[in-house]
Amino acid sequence: QVQLVESGGGMVQPGGSLRLSCAASGFTFSYYAVSWYRQVPGKEREFVAGISWSGGITNYADSVKGRFTISRDNAKNTVYLQMNSLKPEDTAVYYCATSEYWGQGTQVTVSS
Numbered sequence: 001q002v003q004l005v006e007s008g009g010g011m012v013q014p015g016g017s018l019r020l021s022c023a024a025s026g027f028t029f030s031y032y033a034v035s036w037y038r039q040v041p042g043k044e045r046e047f048v049a050g051i052s053w054s055g056g057i058t059n060y061a062d063s064v065k066g067r068f069t070i071s072r073d074n075a076k077n078t079v080y081l082q083m084n085s086l087k088p089e090d091t092a093v094y095y096c097a098t099s100e101y102w103g104q105g106t107q108v109t110v111s112s
Contacts, residue, residue: 002026004096009106012086016110020081022096022103030074032099036081038092038108048094049081064090086110 008020035050049060049070058070069082079096093105
């Protein structure tokens with residue numbers, strides 16, 4: 001069964017940090033580029049960060065550059081999103097995705 005399972009979300013104060021994980025199973029994870037997206041109710045889902053299959057190429061939305069870092073461990077079938085200097089506007093449901101599969105999302109709330 002193909003699965004992408006996000007974890008690591010929660011509530012944090014502005015300026016704080018969280019690390020999201022996306023654990024894959026049921027397919028050859030190392031063949032795929034992976035991206036993180038986020039969505040706020042009533043708004044379109046937006047791209048946050050992406051990483052190539054090898055991890056050698058990464059790209060970020062302008063809104064998170066310098067604050068978020070995407071990485072992957074193909075031996076663990078897992079992609080990470082390290083989020084630092086979090087802002088209230090980072091509040092959203094965060095999803096990981098490949099070209100074929102999506103996770104169920106994890107809530108991130110940044111609030112004082």
